[in-house]
Amino acid sequence: MxxxxxxxxxxxxxxxxxxxxxxxxxxxxxxxxxxxxxxxxxxxxxxxxxxxxxxxxxxxxxxxxxxxxxxxxxxxxxxxxxxxxxxxxxxxxxxxxxxxxxxxxxxxxxxxxxxKPRKFPLSGDSKTSQHIHYYVKNPQDFAKQDVGILGGGDSALDWANELAKYAHVSLIHRRNQFRGLESSVNKLQSLKNVEILTPFLPKEINLVDNKLQIALKKVGSDEVLNKTFSQIIVAYGxxxxxxxxxxxxxxxxxxxxxxxxxxxxxxxxxxxxxxxxxxxxxxxxxxxxxxxxxxxxxxxxxxxxxxxxxxxxxxxx
Ligand SMILES: Cc1cc2nc3c(=O)[nH]c(=O)nc-3n(C[C@H](O)[C@H](O)[C@H](O)COP(=O)(O)OP(=O)(O)OC[C@H]3O[C@@H](n4cnc5c(N)ncnc54)[C@H](O)[C@@H]3O)c2cc1C
Incomplete structure (x- = not known):
């Protein structure tokens, strides 16, 4: 040595x-x-x-x-x-x-x-994975796109607020309550280009025509909501x-x-x-x-x- x-x-x-x-x-x-x-x-x-x-x-x-x-x-x-x-x-x-x-x-x-971000639980092929992100380095990369953000903590709320300046944002969380700052939640609720989807969990994901089709199941019911996003950001911590x-x-x-x-x-x-x-x-x-x-x-x-x-x-x- x-x-x-x-x-x-x-x-x-x-x-x-x-x-x-x-x-x-x-x-x-x-x-x-x-x-x-x-x-x-x-x-x-x-x-x-x-x-x-x-x-x-x-x-x-x-x-x-x-x-x-x-x-x-x-x-x-x-x-x-x-x-x-x-x-x-x-x-x-x-x-x-x-x-x-x-x-x-x-x-x-x-x-x-x-x-080591907590991974999105649904598997997809490598093409699908290209639309699934765990970090936001430059919010403008998502400009003019439909972006789904999954998670209920500070990162999910912060990214939703930042991306809402450039994109249409859907914030998806499995609970009705968020774990982040109330002021961030209030701000998101006031924005027209932000929709908040709770309590939903992703159940299925497919890439169709270069867009992610995601089936979201309402927690505690059989209701399924189908959404289409250009990109999703997983903020599970x-x-x-x-x-x-x-x-x-x-x-x-x-x-x-x-x-x-x-x-x-x-x-x-x-x-x-x-x-x-x-x-x-x-x-x-x-x-x-x-x-x-x-x-x-x-x-x-x-x-x-x-x-x-x-x-x-x-x-x-
Ligand atoms: C969204 C968000 C917002 C935040 N806002 C605030 C805020 O407003 N104010 C505030 O004070 N704090 C804030 N924090 C918390 C703050 O970022 C952390 O407390 C801080 O980064 C901790 O610094 P650190 O240097 O201990 O660790 P880290 O920032 O986690 O850095 C550790 C580094 O060690 C490296 N590393 C790990 N293992 C090894 C290894 N074996 N060999 C070599 N390198 C290794 C990693 O790659 C990493 O670069 C926020 C955190 C998040 C996620």
């Missing part, structure tokens, strides 16, 4: 929280490498809602997902995209990552894991997959990583932050993840340089 790269710190996951941690680690003088499984850094704000405005990032009255990631993508650390970390192996005082990288500490910021962390020997709480107040996992030298972790009272928001990143980097500094007095404030570094 040949170790070719040495770093003080590896950050696994290039979402907003991993990116901020890498910036903060750089401020503290740590030679840092960040691994991102996808070809693009950015995590959920870049992949799932790049066009949406975020209103709760400290010091930004509002900022879109894509602009937030641009701000965080500073050239202060080494980034390896399209690299899904598979192995983290303890080697004396260090860790070896995927046989090639040796690092003194690791911060896991894998968020909801590798993005994402499965958290921290199976890899489990393989690395990291203790979980449910499907999330268990951490101490210093964001330490059960393995000395490995920390975890952001949506990958859980503890009583945690809320999955970016601002909190940024704070966790600062706590974790401070803990890394104390561990790697116990003789140093840690300078906490960036104004004094």
């Amino acid at each position: 040949v170790i070719i790269k040495k770093f003080d710190l590896a950050i696994v996951g290039g979402g907003p929280v991993g990116l901020f941690a890498a910036n903060f680690a750089h401020l503290h003088g740590l030679k840092t490498i960040l691994f991102e499984a996808l070809p693009d850094i950015g995590g959920q704000p870049k992949q799932l809602y790049s066009f949406k405005r975020i209103y709760d990032i400290p010091a930004y009255p509002e900022i879109t997902g894509v602009n937030l990631i641009t701000q965080l993508a500073q050239p202060n650390f080494t980034v390896k995209t399209s690299h899904c970390v598979k192995d983290i192996v303890k080697n004396g005082e260090s860790f070896i990552i995927d046989e090639d990288f040796t690092v003194k500490s690791v911060i896991i910021a894998t968020g909801i894991g590798s993005f 994402f499965q958290a997959n921290n199976q890899l962390a489990k393989n690395w020997g990291i203790g979980l709480t449910g499907t999330h990583i268990k951490v101490s107040f210093e964001m330490k996992t059960n393995i000395a030298g490995i920390y975890a932050i952001g949506d990958a972790v859980d503890y009583p009272g945690r809320v999955p928001v970016i601002g909190l993840g940024f704070g966790e990143a600062q706590v974790a980097v401070a803990a890394v500094m104390r561990e790697l340089f116990p003789e140093k007095t840690l300078t906490i404030h960036s104004t004094s570094i």
Whole structure:
């Protein structure tokens, strides 16, 4: 085995929280490498809602997902995209990552894991699948089309509201109540080019003349509604997959990583932050993840340089 790269710190996951941690680690003088499984850094704000405005990032009255990631993508650390970390192996005082990288500490910021949307349950051939989407990167791709959106959470509501600017939208949910913001539901109900179909479940799908014909069954009755869409967007949510962390020997709480107040996992030298972790009272928001990143980097500094007095404030570094 040949170790070719040495770093003080590896950050696994290039979402907003991993990116901020890498910036903060750089401020503290740590030679840092960040691994991102996808070809693009950015995590959920870049992949799932790049066009949406975020209103709760400290010091930004509002900022879109894509602009937030641009701000965080500073050239202060080494980034390896399209690299899904598979192995983290303890080697004396260090860790070896995927046989090639040796690092003194690791911060896991894998968020909801590798993005794995809950799949649309009805099978179709490859031509049908081309009309079934799990992400909306550019709402204008759906302009002037009939779009069915399936789901009842925030993503379904957000996408419906955004796409309604360009397309005719049908929002289909198996319950009468939605799980997202009431204001989003109210807005959708006020729009003329939006129809809300509840409580319906898709039962059959066919591609006819390049359009999707979907049979929707009313929940609790035999009524079937046949609808035709150019495209459908499936917003059934994402499965958290921290199976890899489990393989690395990291203790979980449910499907999330268990951490101490210093964001330490059960393995000395490995920390975890952001949506990958859980503890009583945690809320999955970016601002909190940024704070966790600062706590974790401070803990890394104390561990790697116990003789140093840690300078906490960036104004004094
Ligand atoms: C529709 C929607 C709207 C939202 N709105 C807001 C909002 O208004 N305000 C707010 O604060 N939060 C909002 N959130 C939540 C916010 O996006 C998350 O809390 C935040 O993205 C968590 O950041 P993260 O860096 O921990 O994880 P993520 O953003 O999930 O990023 C994790 C990254 O790790 C990568 N990864 C996973 N496994 C590996 C591996 N083994 N090796 C390498 N890379 C790996 C993934 O590919 C991903 O890029 C919203 C979320 C959604 C879905």
